Amino acid sequence: MSNYKAIMIGGSAGSFQVVTKIVASLPKDYPLPVMLCLHRLKHVRSGFVEALSIKSQMPIIEPDDKDPIKSGRIYLAPANYHMYVELGNKFALSTEDVVNHSRPAIDLSFFTAAYNYKNKLVGIILSGANKDGALGLKSVKDAGGLTIVQDPNECQVPTMTLASMNATNVDHVFSTQKIINFLLNLA
Amino acid sequence: MSTTLGIVDTKKIIAAINDMYGVDYSNYTLTTLRRRFLYVMGCLNILSADILVEQIHRNNIDFDDFVDKLMIDTTELFRDPSLWREVREKLLPEICSSPGSKIWMSGVSSGEELYSLMVVLHEMGLQKDVRVVASCPSNIRIDRIKKGGIFPMKRMELGEANYTRFSGKFEFTKYYTVSDNFAYMDTSLIENVEFNNFNISQDKSDKSYRMIFCRNLMIQYNMPLYERVLQNLMDNLTVGAYLILGNKETINHSEVSKRLYTFDSIEKIYRKRS
Structure with missing residues (x-):
């Protein structure tokens, strides 16, 4: 059993296929909650969960505000809300202004998860076209959590991973397959 | 500007506001409230929680303005x-x-x-x-709402796109006038x-x-x-x-x-x- 209590993954342009591969590889009884904060169109509320769910064995849920965070589930930040982790392992959603042109903003999800889980969090940044997530991943590192970025050479758009590597000394630079192996080893 | 505010500091600010103005924020979501306090501190050029608490205790804060800034106003016209x-x-x-x-x-x-x-x-x-x-x-x-809301044009573009998805009867521009890059609703x-x-x-x-x-x-x-x-x-x-x-x-x-x-x-x- 690993020391970690939660996994948070941030991604944007070019991350959809990577996320799909990751969620498809996790077993139904995966023992940790997996939170996804992916950039998405603000006004398109439906379709994303359905598309990710096709190959996933774990249930994928867009949490409602105040829902408890449970193991064995994948949570996707809903459209047009920021997704925060509130102390006590609950979600808190917010309609505060966009950050890095995004709502949900990856930085904000990571800040709040790092604050709640401290060194028990694994933060992963995937392909993306802006720098959202870089400061978030730094906050995970600063709180003692484990940080991983997708190998920029493999990313469709490496801006986000490179910005993250600039912002903090990340623990691992992994290919998609290595990320999957790592997550499976936590189980 | 600092990017985080600890729980202890947040609670100090909540207590100071309650002491001075009798308004209780202790039942607000801590995560969101911490971010809002930081935001208001940024607006007021206040660099630390201790300085904010001191300013509150000295009644150096315009509390109406403080509440106004603290509120989250980023909904949209015709959101959803x-x-x-x-x-x-x-x-x-x-x-x-x-x-x-x-x-x-x-x-x-x-x-x-x-x-x-x-x-x-x-x-x-x-x-x-x-x-x-x-x-x-x-x-x-x-007061602002009674004057037409006074929305930045960027927000109106979003509202207009939402109104189109809502399939409203008219052109959305019928409902507002523009002055100095701000929209005033009718x-x-x-x-x-x-x-x-x-x-x-x-x-x-x-x-x-x-x-x-x-x-x-x-x-x-x-x-x-x-x-x-x-x-x-x-x-x-x-x-x-x-x-x-x-x-x-x-x-x-x-x-x-x-x-x-x-x-x-x-x-x-x-x-x-x-």
């Missing part, structure tokens, strides 16, 4: 167009069939929700058939609206509303306040009345879930049981 379509097509025709029905916009912040509702009522020709009550804790904001839309400072977390009820909008307000509250507010909302609804929450809010964490049934699980529309 599909909800507004349903309000237009199903809810309002029923509610307005009995004259003098009351609708309550609780927790108004920017006025965008209120103006959206009033545009819908206007387009249905029902503006004078219902009584709309709007509650907002900030007088600064009520204030005749809200001329019959009754404004007050009613605070849903504290005040008593009058049990007479046929429809209450409370969208994305309780996401700022912790569990005890969420429960109390929902109980108050229940007391303000007539039997069969509609309660509309934000589309990622739920009544499922509350006791009141037994006293309501789900009318639309996607748009989060509930009705009070008899």
Whole structure:
């Protein structure tokens, strides 16, 4: 059993296929909650969960505000809300202004998860076209959590991973397959 | 500007505000409140929690301005167009069939929700058939809303896109004028609206509303306040009345879930049981 209590993954342009591969590889009884904060169109509320769910064995849920965070589930930040982790392992959603042109903003999800889980969090940044997530991943590192970025050479758009590597000394630079192996080893 | 504020500092600020102004923020979602305090500190060029606490204790803060800045006003005109379509097509025709029905916009912040509702009522020709009550804790904001909301043009572009998805009757530009890059909504839309400072977390009820909008307000509250507010909302609804929450809010964490049934699980529309 690993020391970690939660996994948070941030991604944007070019991350959809990577996320799909990751969620498809996790077993139904995966023992940790997996939170996804992916950039998405603000006004398109439906379709994303359905598309990710096709190959996933774990249930994928867009949490409602105040829902408890449970193991064995994948949570996707809903459209047009920021997704925060509130102390006590609950979600808190917010309609505060966009950050890095995004709502949900990856930085904000990571800040709040790092604050709640401290060194028990694994933060992963995937392909993306802006720098959202870089400061978030730094906050995970600063709180003692484990940080991983997708190998920029493999990313469709490496801006986000490179910005993250600039912002903090990340623990691992992994290919998609290595990320999957790592997550499976936590189980 | 600092990017984090610890729990201890946050609680010090909450205590100082309560001491000086008698307003209690201790039941707000800590994560969101920490970010809001940081935001206001940034606006006021205050560099640390200790300095803010000192300024509050010396009464060097314009508290109305502080509350105004603390409020989250980033909703949109016609946020969730599909909800507004349903309000237009199903809810309002029923509610307005009995004259003098009351609708309550609780927790108004920017006025965008209120103006959206009033545009819908206007387009249905029902503006004078219902009584709309709007509650907002900030007088600064009520004044701004009465002057037309005064929205940055970027927000209007978003509102216009939402209005198009809502399939409104007219060009959205009909509803506002532009001055110095700010949009002023047509204030005749809200001329019959009754404004007050009613605070849903504290005040008593009058049990007479046929429809209450409370969208994305309780996401700022912790569990005890969420429960109390929902109980108050229940007391303000007539039997069969509609309660509309934000589309990622739920009544499922509350006791009141037994006293309501789900009318639309996607748009989060509930009705009070008899």
